[in-house]
Amino acid sequence: MNPNEPGGRIHSTDPFAVPESSKSPIRRLRGRFAAPVTIWTAPGPAGLTVSSTVVADGDPGRVLGLIDEESDLWDAALNAGVFAVVPLTPADRQLADRFAGLMPAPGGLFATGEWRQTAYGPVPAQASTWAGCRLGGSRPCGWALLVEGIVESMEIGTSATPLVHYRGRYTELA
Template sequence: MNTDEPGGRIHSSDPFAVPDSEKSAVRRLRGRFAAPVTVWTTPGPGGLTVSSTVVADGNPGRILGLIDEESDFWDAAEQSGRFAVVTLTSADRQLADRFAGLMPSPGGLFATGDWQDTPYGPVPAGAATWAGCRLESNRECGWALLVEGVIESINVSDLATPLVHYRGRYTGLA
């Protein structure tokens, strides 16, 4: 890249991605597991893209996720005791990047697009599937916090092709 050229350069891949040869074996293994892409939000300023999410059926149902302890999301979720988990679709790639901190968000995470306020946190207007959760517990787990929530509210409708994270990239199901 010529540094004398004005402006920035758009890359076809993530210029900050760690090459496979430098990743731990565990991280490479995790990359081979296809995972749903979700956005977790809270009442307040917090929101985060999370692909390490598990839903456990039961009475009550529970949701678990690996959350960055230093994120604005975690600070807000810990204070409010509530959060929303939104399943993203193939049309939501920019939203996923924005909440992951990979795309600029002038005015804040919720400044772009239409949002519906809920007791659990903002949800994109027209979101097909989302859950409202009460924070149950958390504990250290590897590089993150394993956060457990009790599902108190569920909104499920037909889902367009879900957004999936696989080997460091977003993809849809065929």
């Protein structure tokens, strides 16, 4: 296709991505760590795609994540005192993009797909694994809030291949 001709073009790279040379060294380092892609939801309902998530074993177990303080999810979790964390699979790429604000969500985030209502927030009906958390605390951490959830309830289903975020893109384990 001639680049001077009108019409859409399909890019093999993200045309909106920040060039590698313009990223801070910390952002470049973070990009080299593979991270699980999850959605966090809260009663309201509200939700957000989160790839900065860590699960800490203990009694009780805890979920830690970096959440945008200005997100609807943070307001809803703060008001309700609870939230749900759902690990996503490669089949959930569009769901991840929708909750990240990268894909249109006519009617709202929860308007499409089937959802189970839980005391911790809506959970995708097809999700076999998820955790219900009580808000344990938060503190500023870099660009976000480090949010701590105390795991109160969980379902552990089949071990599905996780959706992973690596170097700015979704991928899956080989």
